[in-house]
Amino acid sequence: MTRWLDDDEQGAWRTFLAASQLVQEELDRQLQRDSGMPHAYYAVLVKLSEAPDRMLRMSELAAEVNSSQSRLSHAVARLEERGWVRRERCAADKRVSWAVLTDEGFAVLAAAAPGHVEAVRQSFFDLLDPEQLHRLTEICAVLLKRAAP
Amino acid sequence: MTRWLDDDEQGAWRTFLAASQLVQEELDRQLQRDSGMPHAYYAVLVKLSEAPDRMLRMSELAAEVNSSQSRLSHAVARLEERGWVRRERCAADKRVSWAVLTDEGFAVLAAAAPGHVEAVRQSFFDLLDPEQLHRLTEICAVLLKRAAP
DNA sequence: TCCCGATACTTGAGAGTTCAAGTAAACTGG
DNA sequence: CCAGTTTACTTGAACTCTCAAGTATCGGGA
Incomplete structure (x- = not known):
C-alpha cells in the first residue's frame, strides 16, 4: 500500500x-x-576557529560539522598535509x-x-526577503528536529 | 567591505x-x-521512465537531473554495465x-x-503541514529561478 | 587483577564526482 | 568547399566520501 506522491x-x-x-x-x-x-573542509576550519583555543576533539568536531567520524578523519588528514590543522593526542x-x-x-x-560570504549572499540571502528567510529557517528547523534522538 | 553575516x-x-x-x-x-x-542514479532511471519511449538524449537527460554531462556520462556507463540502461547512437x-x-x-x-517514496514521506512530507509545504516550495522556487540564464 | 565490552579514532578499498582535456561530428562564413 | 568554430559526448586522473573492518584505550565487573 504505497502512499505515492501526487503531482503537487x-x-x-x-x-x-x-x-x-543548486545552492550547495x-x-x-x-x-x-x-x-x-x-x-566540508571549510566547515571544519570554521568550527575550529570558533572553538576555545581553536581546538576540538575529533568526535565533537564531527558532530559539529554533521560528518561521520570516518569522513572527518580523512578530511583532517588532508588538512594536516596542507599544514592547516594539527593533531594532538590527549594525555x-x-x-x-x-x-x-x-x-x-x-x-x-x-x-x-570574504569571498565565501559574498557567494552565500548571492546564492541565498539576496534572493529572499526577511519574511521568506524567517519562514524558511523555521521550516528547516522542523526538518532537523527529528534528527536529535 | 565584506557584508558579514549577523547572528540571525x-x-x-x-x-x-x-x-x-540531512534530508539528502x-x-x-x-x-x-x-x-x-x-x-543520482535513481533520478536518472526516474527521468527515463517518464520520457516518451523511455529514452532521452544524454544532454537532455543531464539537464533533467541537474547533472553535468561528465557526471551523467559516468553514471550511464555504470548503469549500462548493470544492464539497466542502454545507449544508442543517433543516426x-x-x-x-x-x-x-x-x-x-x-x-x-x-x-x-515504494521504499524510496516511503522514505521521502518520513524525512520530508510527514514532518510538514500543508501550509509549511506550500511556503517551502514557493521559497525554493525563488532560489531556483535565478539559475535559468 | 584480568577479561570483556564500550569508546575513540583510523585505515583501506570501492564508488561517485569533478575538472580539464580529448574525440568526433556538424555547422558557418569567407 | 573547406578551415575554424561550436556542439555532443567521453575519458582519465585526482579527490572525496562511504562502508566495513581494524587498532588502541578505557571502564567495570568476576
Missing part, C-alpha cells in the same frame, strides 16, 4: 531537492575554485585526539571567508 | 544547510542500502546518443520506488 507533492519534492542541490553545488564550486577546498585519555587549527589554517580561512 | 543570518544559513544535507543524506543512504544505487546526428531504459532497469526502478 512531486513538484514540491523536486523543487526542494533541486534548490538545495554553487557554494562548493566557489570554495573549490577560489580557495582550493570543498565546503588524559589516549584514545582521543584533538584537532587544532594552525596559524596558517586560520590565515587561509580568513582569506577564504 | 548565521543561524538561518546553517539551519538551511544542515536540513538540506538520508535519502541517499536509503537508496544505497535498499536498492544498491545512489540517489540523424551522430554526435548525439540516446539513453534508453531497459526492461530490467524499469523493473529495478519499480522495485525501488
Whole structure:
C-alpha cells in the first residue's frame, strides 16, 4: 500500500531537492575554485576557529560539522598535509585526539571567508526577503528536529 | 567591505544547510542500502521512465537531473554495465546518443520506488503541514529561478 | 587483577564526482 | 568547399566520501 506522491507533492519534492542541490553545488564550486577546498573542509576550519583555543576533539568536531567520524578523519588528514590543522593526542585519555587549527589554517580561512560570504549572499540571502528567510529557517528547523534522538 | 553575516543570518544559513544535507543524506543512504544505487542514479532511471519511449538524449537527460554531462556520462556507463540502461547512437546526428531504459532497469526502478517514496514521506512530507509545504516550495522556487540564464 | 565490552579514532578499498582535456561530428562564413 | 568554430559526448586522473573492518584505550565487573 504505497502512499505515492501526487503531482503537487512531486513538484514540491523536486523543487526542494533541486534548490538545495543548486545552492550547495554553487557554494562548493566557489570554495573549490577560489580557495582550493570543498565546503566540508571549510566547515571544519570554521568550527575550529570558533572553538576555545581553536581546538576540538575529533568526535565533537564531527558532530559539529554533521560528518561521520570516518569522513572527518580523512578530511583532517588532508588538512594536516596542507599544514592547516594539527593533531594532538590527549594525555588524559589516549584514545582521543584533538584537532587544532594552525596559524596558517586560520590565515587561509580568513582569506577564504570574504569571498565565501559574498557567494552565500548571492546564492541565498539576496534572493529572499526577511519574511521568506524567517519562514524558511523555521521550516528547516522542523526538518532537523527529528534528527536529535 | 565584506557584508558579514549577523547572528540571525548565521543561524538561518546553517539551519538551511544542515536540513538540506540531512534530508539528502538520508535519502541517499536509503537508496544505497535498499536498492544498491545512489540517489543520482535513481533520478536518472526516474527521468527515463517518464520520457516518451523511455529514452532521452544524454544532454537532455543531464539537464533533467541537474547533472553535468561528465557526471551523467559516468553514471550511464555504470548503469549500462548493470544492464539497466542502454545507449544508442543517433543516426540523424551522430554526435548525439540516446539513453534508453531497459526492461530490467524499469523493473529495478519499480522495485525501488515504494521504499524510496516511503522514505521521502518520513524525512520530508510527514514532518510538514500543508501550509509549511506550500511556503517551502514557493521559497525554493525563488532560489531556483535565478539559475535559468 | 584480568577479561570483556564500550569508546575513540583510523585505515583501506570501492564508488561517485569533478575538472580539464580529448574525440568526433556538424555547422558557418569567407 | 573547406578551415575554424561550436556542439555532443567521453575519458582519465585526482579527490572525496562511504562502508566495513581494524587498532588502541578505557571502564567495570568476576
